[in-house]
Amino acid sequence: MAERQCSICSLAILPTDSTADRGGELVHLRCLEPRKPATRIEPPLKNHRDVRGDPICPACGRGIDRGTSAVARTADYMVHLECLLEARRMLQA
Numbered sequence: 001m002a003e004r005q006c007s008i009c010s011l012a013i014l015p016t017d018s019t020a021d022r023g024g025e026l027v028h029l030r031c032l033e034p035r036k037p038a039t040r041i042e043p044p045l046k047n048h049r050d051v052r053g054d055p056i057c058p059a060c061g062r063g064i065d066r067g068t069s070a071v072a073r074t075a076d077y078m079v080h081l082e083c084l085l086e087a088r089r090m091l092q093a
């Protein structure tokens with residue numbers, strides 16, 4: 001039996017792979033998942049802490065200093081305001 005190939009990545013589809021049907025073509029389920037922009041903010045969002053205990057912005061990975069004024073805060077996390085605006089721009093694009 002001919003090896004089945006994913007029409008997105010052209011790699012073989014193994015019996016153990018999760019697959020999806022895309023317009024009659026068999027593809028890996030993982031290949032269907034959209035590529036994520038680097039600054040896209042993903043749930044669940046949490047702030048990691050840096051060595052000083054300051055929260056780290058989940059969007060850009062830089063620390064949020066206590067002195068930083070432009071910070072957006074939700075119930076669960078804090079993010080630089082500029083990062084939030086950038087993420088919104090990308091989501092709308």
Ligand SMILES: [Zn+2]
Nearest residue numbers: 006009028031
């Ligand atoms: Zn694939």
Ligand SMILES: [Zn+2]
Nearest residue numbers: 057060080083
């Ligand atoms: Zn940031």
